[in-house]
Amino acid sequence: MSSAVRNVTSGRASGAARTNVSLSVEQVSYAYSANPSQAPLFTLEAMSLQARSGEIVAILGPNACGKSTLLKLIAGALEPLSGRVLLDGVPTHTMTPRIRAQRIAMVQQESALLFPSRAWEFVLQGRHPYGRTLRFETEEDITVARNALAQVGAEHLTDRWMDKISGGEKQRVILARALAQQPVMLLLDEPTLHLDIAAQVDLLDALRRLASVNRYIVVVVTHELNLAAEYADQVALLQRGRCLRVGPPASVYQRELLEQVFQTPLTVETGPSGRPRVNVWSGTSPERAG
Amino acid sequence: MRPLTFRRLVVRCAALAGILFVVVVLALKLGAVQVSLYGLARDLISFALHRTSELSSNYSLIVFDIRLPRILLGIFVGASLAVAGTSFQALLRNPLADPYVLGVSSGAAVGAILAVIIEAHLALSPDVAPLLTPVGAFLGALLTILAVYFLGRRDGQVDSSTLLLAGIISASFLSAVIMFLMSTLIGRDMRGMAFWMMGDLSTPLQPSLNWVIRLGFFLATGAIYTTAADLNLLLAGEREAMHLGVDVPRVRIVVYVAASILTGLAVSVSGAIGYVGLLVPHVMRMIFGSDHRILIPAAAFGGAIAVVLADVLARTVAAPNELPVGAMTALAGAPLFIYLLRRRMV
Numbered sequence: 281m282s283s284a285v286r287n288v289t290s291g292r293a294s295g296a297a298r299t300n301v302s303l304s305v306e307q308v309s310y311a312y313s314a315n316p317s318q319a320p321l322f323t324l325e326a327m328s329l330q331a332r333s334g335e336i337v338a339i340l341g342p343n344a345c346g347k348s349t350l351l352k353l354i355a356g357a358l359e360p361l362s363g364r365v366l367l368d369g370v371p372t373h374t375m376t377p378r379i380r381a382q383r384i385a386m387v388q389q390e391s392a393l394l395f396p397s398r399a400w401e402f403v404l405q406g407r408h409p410y411g412r413t414l415r416f417e418t419e420e421d422i423t424v425a426r427n428a429l430a431q432v433g434a435e436h437l438t439d440r441w442m443d444k445i446s447g448g449e450k451q452r453v454i455l456a457r458a459l460a461q462q463p464v465m466l467l468l469d470e471p472t473l474h475l476d477i478a479a480q481v482d483l484l485d486a487l488r489r490l491a492s493v494n495r496y497i498v499v500v501v502t503h504e505l506n507l508a509a510e511y512a513d514q515v516a517l518l519q520r521g522r523c524l525r526v527g528p529p530a531s532v533y534q535r536e537l538l539e540q541v542f543q544t545p546l547t548v549e550t551g552p553s554g555r556p557r558v559n560v561w562s563g564t565s566p567e568r569a570g
Numbered sequence: 571m572r573p574l575t576f577r578r579l580v581v582r583c584a585a586l587a588g589i590l591f592v593v594v595v596l597a598l599k600l601g602a603v604q605v606s607l608y609g610l611a612r613d614l615i616s617f618a619l620h621r622t623s624e625l626s627s628n629y630s631l632i633v634f635d636i637r638l639p640r641i642l643l644g645i646f647v648g649a650s651l652a653v654a655g656t657s658f659q660a661l662l663r664n665p666l667a668d669p670y671v672l673g674v675s676s677g678a679a680v681g682a683i684l685a686v687i688i689e690a691h692l693a694l695s696p697d698v699a700p701l702l703t704p705v706g707a708f709l710g711a712l713l714t715i716l717a718v719y720f721l722g723r724r725d726g727q728v729d730s731s732t733l734l735l736a737g738i739i740s741a742s743f744l745s746a747v748i749m750f751l752m753s754t755l756i757g758r759d760m761r762g763m764a765f766w767m768m769g770d771l772s773t774p775l776q777p778s779l780n781w782v783i784r785l786g787f788f789l790a791t792g793a794i795y796t797t798a799a800d801l802n803l804l805l806a807g808e809r810e811a812m813h814l815g816v817d818v819p820r821v822r823i824v825v826y827v828a829a830s831i832l833t834g835l836a837v838s839v840s841g842a843i844g845y846v847g848l849l850v851p852h853v854m855r856m857i858f859g860s861d862h863r864i865l866i867p868a869a870a871f872g873g874a875i876a877v878v879l880a881d882v883l884a885r886t887v888a889a890p891n892e893l894p895v896g897a898m899t900a901l902a903g904a905p906l907f908i909y910l911l912r913r914r915m916v
């Protein structure tokens with residue numbers, strides 16, 4: 281990925297004030313139910329976590345543990361049943377969609393486009409929360425979009441059609457659109473899904489750089505235990521709607537805890553970077569004898 | 571990176587307006603009675619300068635009292651249907667959505683027929699009475715689109731094929747209701763049935779209704795146009811649009827109400843004309859791209875051009891007999907629909 285790191289948020293008057301933003305998830309819970317009179321089909325028990333600008337938080341857990349629900353609560357797309365999610369002291373679900381989109385950018389698993397569009401059109405969509413009804417893109421919007429593409433090393437994709445580029449390239453353009461929103465917090469739902477290992481590392485390198493250069497709070501939902509350990513400052517481990525532990529990877533990556541959550545025999549060791557590394561091994565393989 | 575600018579928007583709309591003008595002149599000239607272009611040009615200038623006494627008397631009656639009102643009606647009906655189709659396609663994320671396919675036109679027709687029946691039992695002044703029909707058609711259209719929208723949802727998101735099926739079933743059910751109402755309550759009126767189910771521009775309108783159509787068109791299209799940038803984002807889905815700052819529930823209400831007004835007005839004066847709302851947006855999208863800030867005005871011009879041309883053909887192919895204009899749009903539109911269905915859905 282291009283090493284030319286330019287700050288997309290430069291030129292913004294309030295830039296300085298944005299470098300120290302805090303996210304505070306306070307005793308947040310949620311319940312899904314088919315209808316109000318029935319018992320909930322899924323509950324997320326009250327949990328808390330804190331994050332500051334420049335930090336990467338990874339949310340980990342097996343399928344259907346409530347990772348995506350937690351991400352939606354943080355994004356303000358769902359109203360918590362109890363507790364609150366504060367971004368710089370403001371509950372995220374009470375923000376208007378426009379203000380929310382100026383502060384929080386969400387990168388979801390890509391959804392199919394109905395009609396084809398070019399990468400630059402896609403990135404300019406990130407400027408939507410800053411426009412009035414029916415206005416046309418300004419020079420500033422175009423500059424921000426260009427810088428966003430440059431920051432993820434995707435300038436060469438500017439004029440390409442979104443349906444004619446590879447998965448990894450598409451993920452970069454989607455990330456560029458999120459940057460064009462000039463948010464304070466970046467939320468990503470399994471961004472490395474369907475990417476090969478090089479593209480995964482590329483993306484996470486970019487995220488770490490963006491978190492420190494642009495001072496984003498980054499919250500990422502993922503299945504990749506080792507990549508999370510390598511890149512995250514904090515990890516939240518969820519199982520069946522309960523948050524079992526929040527903390528730096530070394531404190532969360534305990535063999536008994538992970539084995540219990542993921543129902544798989546595994547070992548935890550310290551990798552070359554000093555961060556924990558998880559090895560999965562089959563319970564029937566010969567090594568078990570040791 | 572070349573985003574749309576105001577200047578490019580104006581230039582493109584002016585080009586489309588030019589094409590529409592040429593089509594209108596052609597439509598004034600062609601018909602069972604031939605009018606020379608020279609005579610037409612002279613008369614048009616006199617007409618525009620309000621010197622009606624200078625009109626050549628032999629064609630002025632045909633051209634200005636019969637053809638011109640019909641062309642103007644075609645312009646507003648075509649533009650309304652195309653704008654409604656464009657916004658349905660974006661909001662429902664379905665390239666095959668349009669007022670006719672989704673049953674909204676049939677719902678409007680049922681509403682209009684019920685209004686006609688009710689009107690007969692009320693002693694209303696002749697100025698107000700005709701306005702009951704578009705109101706009934708609007709309510710019929712709105713109820714139908716709401717029903718189809720809720721039937722077409724699965725797991726909280728609009729499901730493309732379920733929605734389309736719900737629309738087709740509604741359309742066929744409502745057509746049966748039209749048959750029933752026409753046969754039992756109004757008396758067996760085959761021409762009336764053809765009008766409501768196929769569409770026809772030959773019925774002259776009361777002047778008050780003409781003004782309602784024009785005012786309603788500009789208000790509803792204006793309302794939809796304020797959501798143009800939001801519709802661009804909605805192409806990627808409601809959830810995605812919400813995260814980019816679109817107030818999805820507001821856009822949904824504005825578009826459903828405004829598109830129902832457009833469909834209701836069009837159907838109450840011309841019956842259910844098919845394929846215009848479906849195909850015009852696609853053709854315009856191929857030419858101008860899928861940015862709704864240009865697509866909505868382009869579809870309005872395109873719809874007007876398509877309906878006026880279809881009406882010219884309907885008047886001339888079997889002259890002196892006339893086809894309903896809806897038969898013409900279906901003859902041209904159905905093969906194109908099948909082409910799109912093969913390319914996009916299979």
